[in-house]
Amino acid sequence: MQEQYLDDLYVGQTFGTPSLTVSAEAIKAFAQQFDFQPFHLDQEAAKSTFFGELVASGWHTACLTMKILLEGDYRPAGGFIGGKADELRWPNPTRPGDVLTCTTEILEIRPSATRPGQGTVKMRTTTFNASKEVVYILVMNGIAQRRPAV
Amino acid sequence: MQEQYLDDLYVGQTFGTPSLTVSAEAIKAFAQQFDFQPFHLDQEAAKSTFFGELVASGWHTACLTMKILLEGDYRPAGGFIGGKADELRWPNPTRPGDVLTCTTEILEIRPSATRPGQGTVKMRTTTFNASKEVVYILVMNGIAQRRPAV
Numbered sequence: 410m411q412e413q414y415l416d417d418l419y420v421g422q423t424f425g426t427p428s429l430t431v432s433a434e435a436i437k438a439f440a441q442q443f444d445f446q447p448f449h450l451d452q453e454a455a456k457s458t459f460f461g462e463l464v465a466s467g468w469h470t471a472c473l474t475m476k477i478l479l480e481g482d483y484r485p486a487g488g489f490i491g492g493k494a495d496e497l498r499w500p501n502p503t504r505p506g507d508v509l510t511c512t513t514e515i516l517e518i519r520p521s522a523t524r525p526g527q528g529t530v531k532m533r534t535t536t537f538n539a540s541k542e543v544v545y546i547l548v549m550n551g552i553a554q555r556r557p558a559v
Numbered sequence: 560m561q562e563q564y565l566d567d568l569y570v571g572q573t574f575g576t577p578s579l580t581v582s583a584e585a586i587k588a589f590a591q592q593f594d595f596q597p598f599h600l601d602q603e604a605a606k607s608t609f610f611g612e613l614v615a616s617g618w619h620t621a622c623l624t625m626k627i628l629l630e631g632d633y634r635p636a637g638g639f640i641g642g643k644a645d646e647l648r649w650p651n652p653t654r655p656g657d658v659l660t661c662t663t664e665i666l667e668i669r670p671s672a673t674r675p676g677q678g679t680v681k682m683r684t685t686t687f688n689a690s691k692e693v694v695y696i697l698v699m700n701g702i703a704q705r706r707p708a709v
Contacts, residue, residue, distance in 0.1 A: 443622040445629060446638045459640050459702065467641065468625055472593040472618050479595060488596045490609050491617060494647035552609065 412486040415528045415553035418515050426481030426511040429473055431465060433505035439469040464502035470545045473503075474511055474536045483513050485530070487554040495531065496548035501538070508539040516548065520555065528553050562636040565678045565703035568665050576631030576661040579623055581615060583655035589619040614652035620695045623653075624661055624686045633663050635680070637704040645681070646698035651688070658689040666698065670705065678703050 433452070440449035444466035447454035455463045465473075478489065503509065517531035530553040536545035583602070590599035594616035597604035605613045615623075628639065653659065667681035680703040686695035
């Protein structure tokens with residue numbers, strides 16, 4: 410699959426990703442490294458918490474989204490480089506057994522006024538579970554490369 | 560250390576964390592799992608990219624921040640539970656050998672109008688390297704528990 414330059418994108422364009430199944434083991438392993446709270450570590454301990462059940466760390470959902478984005482249709486030339494998000498939300502938790510997929514929509518394209526070779530692309534990435542519930546929304550301002558002059 | 564209820568917090572209150580050293584090996588291991596782009600995977604391959612050197616995935620910086628937050632002074636009763644961020648930025652990359660520390664400042668405290676036992680705490684977490692450059696800013700709306708009536 411070809412990489413996309415800023416010049417290849419248009420507002421409203423959408424891209425998909427493959428799906429990924431999240432296991433209880435993966436949820437716990439991630440939590441042990443980075444977010445070792447009872448509701449991310451142990452089914453039993455999670456029962457008396459806010460969530461009432463084992464759920465993935467929101468950062469785990471963010472990382473899994475990054476992973477399937479890299480395996481998806483949008484292949485920005487120069488890579489996914491984001492400096493600033495305008496929105497970050499987890500409307501529903503990711504649960505053991507969830508099958509996640511993402512849709513990314515191009516919201517804005519702004520060629521740089523000062524750097525002729527690049528620009529900014531604002532995109533909204535939405536991650537869904539198999540019931541089409543939204544588990545994650547990220548609106549990111551990414552750096553995009555212009556197509557080099559021939 | 561005691562947990563803090565919403566009622567124990569005040570606007571302007573700040574909390575610290577221990578420090579954490581980020582190795583090149585940890586940067587690459589994280590990238591292999593979640594963000595397998597050349598500038599996160601390999602020093603040589605990174606030279607011809609936007610960054611020009613090996614840098615940590617922004618999501619790695621986010622996850623390491625979560626980890627040291629959990630080891631820090633702010634221990635919200637019921638845990639760190641965030642549904643929505645108002646700001647997320649990576650002003651500088653995290654590099655191999657960086658020693659990260661965080662400061663969290665309480666920005667707003669809003670008891671819930673409908674759920675007497677809880678409320679929302681807006682907090683800004685800033686992650687610094689040893690040169691006091693900011694590598695990460697997260698403004699998160701967290702769910703906070705009220706102190707139970709005696």
